[in-house]
Amino acid sequence: MNAVPTETESRKLLGRLRAAMAEDSTGQARLDKIVELIASSMVTEVCSIYLFRDEETLELCATEGLNAEAVHQTRMRLSEGLVGRVARRGKVVNTADAPSTRGFRYMPETGEEVYSAFCGVPIQRLGTPMGVLVVQSKDAREYSEDEIYALEVVAMVLAEMTELGELTSNDDFVMARHQQPAMFRGIVGQEGVAMGPVYLHEPRVVVTNPFSDDPEQELKRMEDALDTLRISVDQMLKGASSKDELEVVETFRMFANSRGWRKRMEADIASGLSAEAAVEKEQSTARARMSQVPDAYLRDRLHDLDDLSNRLLRILTGQGERAEMPKNAILVARNIGPAELLDYGRALKGIVLEEGSVGSHAAVIARAWAIPLIINADNITTEALTGDMVMIDGDQGIVHLRPDESVKTAFSDKVAMQTAAQERYASIRDEPATAQCDSTVALHMNAGLMADLPSLPSSGAEGVGLFRTELQFLVRNQMPRRAELVALYQRVVDAAQGKPVVFRTLDIGSDKVLPYMKPNDEPNPALGWRAIRVGLDKPGVLRMQLQALVRAHKGRPLHVMFPFVAQFDEYRAAQAELDKALERERILGHALPSEIHVGAMLETPSLAFAPRKFYEEVEFLSIGGNDLKQFFFAADRENERVRRRYDTLNVSFLSFIEQIVARCVTTDTRLSFCGEDAGRPLEAVCLAAMGLRSLSMRPASIGPVKHMLRRVNLDEVKAVIDTARAEGHQSVRPAVTEFLRSRK
Numbered sequence: 001m002n003a004v005p006t007e008t009e010s011r012k013l014l015g016r017l018r019a020a021m022a023e024d025s026t027g028q029a030r031l032d033k034i035v036e037l038i039a040s041s042m043v044t045e046v047c048s049i050y051l052f053r054d055e056e057t058l059e060l061c062a063t064e065g066l067n068a069e070a071v072h073q074t075r076m077r078l079s080e081g082l083v084g085r086v087a088r089r090g091k092v093v094n095t096a097d098a099p100s101t102r103g104f105r106y107m108p109e110t111g112e113e114v115y116s117a118f119c120g121v122p123i124q125r126l127g128t129p130m131g132v133l134v135v136q137s138k139d140a141r142e143y144s145e146d147e148i149y150a151l152e153v154v155a156m157v158l159a160e161m162t163e164l165g166e167l168t169s170n171d172d173f174v175m176a177r178h179q180q181p182a183m184f185r186g187i188v189g190q191e192g193v194a195m196g197p198v199y200l201h202e203p204r205v206v207v208t209n210p211f212s213d214d215p216e217q218e219l220k221r222m223e224d225a226l227d228t229l230r231i232s233v234d235q236m237l238k239g240a241s242s243k244d245e246l247e248v249v250e251t252f253r254m255f256a257n258s259r260g261w262r263k264r265m266e267a268d269i270a271s272g273l274s275a276e277a278a279v280e281k282e283q284s285t286a287r288a289r290m291s292q293v294p295d296a297y298l299r300d301r302l303h304d305l306d307d308l309s310n311r312l313l314r315i316l317t318g319q320g321e322r323a324e325m326p327k328n329a330i331l332v333a334r335n336i337g338p339a340e341l342l343d344y345g346r347a348l349k350g351i352v353l354e355e356g357s358v359g360s361h362a363a364v365i366a367r368a369w370a371i372p373l374i375i376n377a378d379n380i381t382t383e384a385l386t387g388d389m390v391m392i393d394g395d396q397g398i399v400h401l402r403p404d405e406s407v408k409t410a411f412s413d414k415v416a417m418q419t420a421a422q423e424r425y426a427s428i429r430d431e432p433a434t435a436q437c438d439s440t441v442a443l444h445m446n447a448g449l450m451a452d453l454p455s456l457p458s459s460g461a462e463g464v465g466l467f468r469t470e471l472q473f474l475v476r477n478q479m480p481r482r483a484e485l486v487a488l489y490q491r492v493v494d495a496a497q498g499k500p501v502v503f504r505t506l507d508i509g510s511d512k513v514l515p516y517m518k519p520n521d522e523p524n525p526a527l528g529w530r531a532i533r534v535g536l537d538k539p540g541v542l543r544m545q546l547q548a549l550v551r552a553h554k555g556r557p558l559h560v561m562f563p564f565v566a567q568f569d570e571y572r573a574a575q576a577e578l579d580k581a582l583e584r585e586r587i588l589g590h591a592l593p594s595e596i597h598v599g600a601m602l603e604t605p606s607l608a609f610a611p612r613k614f615y616e617e618v619e620f621l622s623i624g625g626n627d628l629k630q631f632f633f634a635a636d637r638e639n640e641r642v643r644r645r646y647d648t649l650n651v652s653f654l655s656f657i658e659q660i661v662a663r664c665v666t667t668d669t670r671l672s673f674c675g676e677d678a679g680r681p682l683e684a685v686c687l688a689a690m691g692l693r694s695l696s697m698r699p700a701s702i703g704p705v706k707h708m709l710r711r712v713n714l715d716e717v718k719a720v721i722d723t724a725r726a727e728g729h730q731s732v733r734p735a736v737t738e739f740l741r742s743r744k
Ligand code: PEP
Pocket: 364, 466, 468, 507, 603, 623, 624, 625, 626, 627, 628, 674, 675, 676
């Protein structure tokens, strides 16, 4: 063996491949032609292509040099042989002495024992393994770097063609990657079932032509695209205001100006790839590396490079403009913030995230909209394409992408069962949530947008127990004016038709960042400058909001609640602001609300231990269980890893709730619970058993919670909880679940 393919060689090879691909032939004929071309161009005795038959099995699909009969007969598990090793690790194996290399598996049917040299290159697209390209020869030699490079370029083209179904279209054993049904297991963020077309938050770019027609022209395209990219990154840099943001953009800039990155892509183009294929080739390599890098910081940087590559691909292909959202769309994203989610609006039927967290505000919104949400669905953004059919089983945490008929049938059955349950809940809509022991629990709903209000009569809620006013700030591009707020709050109160609406003043900060406000650079935003802390330190917006609330309630009862109060002083200061707003209205001669009810959210453990005087002064408290729980357990509500360790039905937490209830009883302070747990039937029953007589939840939970409460005796549930506590159990969940099951 002596011919070493230069860049020109590999360009020639790609040129020949393209000519072969242009011929109207079957997938198999194409594969045969490709291995023949590679073997002759590289002057190597064997060239073979192995593709995945399923996730675990590789199959020999074409060979030049090995026994022809072995094609489609020889298969190996991912854990087997050198070929398996290449696919598993996504890395080249290059050895002069294959039989004595670790992992070698002898396959007699191929007759390969006579070949000493082995070089296997992964066929992968954006880090997803698709197969392996192998060359072998009798002489004991290692393949040169140039040869390996040429193989990698070809492997890149093979991956694109496999992706597009051009190699396997006439072959029933492997469908094109994005046509196969796929299933994902994630974590349930919101229960329910939904079915509809995928809508990718960040559309993927499909490279339709991996070959370069004219390298000169491709280089020019690449240069222009890089210029455009650099300009957009510089603009991002100007717009960045927080340290985190700056850091990300600086890294972007570093990559965008990286000579190494550019040089590699230029070499790819010189070897016959189109500009977009060159970007994708380097992106694939980076992704493969990403999965192997243990250091989180470095992985993040590789993620940045990945994002940058996507941007470059969009510039080059002009793709990536958001398609129009189809009807019944299911949003698929790597992650999403609450403002972006609100932008999509209620037309969405479900959400699937690759990352995300159950405690995030995006999840809160999904729950408010009563649409199923699955988080931590690994790789879904790589697999799904906009328009693919997807079914979410939000009860099991399963997502079916491009489901087959049997899945579709099972799914329809599930939808029918859910509809039947909804009918059951509708039949008790106007009944009270009175338990078997005769205690009645008032059920209210959480809301935040005008669009939530129609659920008030249909859900059977007694009122709105928590109106998250910040959501209306989040959906806008600029700070609303006072007059707009007045009009908005008036419409909310009108729509409630006399039912009480508890307006919580702005709770911004933490993960709720207003797009038009300078974000704060804080190491720990959940413990940072948020909610009432912002309201008191920079009272302009709080004052405007309080004035708007007062004005919108003239002649009607006003309910105001302050978020995230940690100590008595804060409550007093906030109340003083409200008093000022009332006084101002009075001086202006405007009509005042007919009644004024002021309360606070109990979201910090400190407030549970506030002086008795606080409890006497505050008219009502609402436990914000989402935040309270994260501070009680010191477990970030947005960090799935720690959040899931601690159960709401943990005896310590329930005992804490019980103490708060007891304090409120002694001071006659009205108490409610408005965290997400109020909307989960089992949790709701336990909270009621601890003495809570008012719960506020997403509208869709009212039916199931009421149904459950009406069936149980809270004294009996309390006895079960007490026994579990006395026995030293960590959580009362198993005992209460068992008790409720036995009562069915
Ligand atoms: C809570 O913390 O429980 C709560 C209701 O507030 P939010 O989820 O909006 O922080």
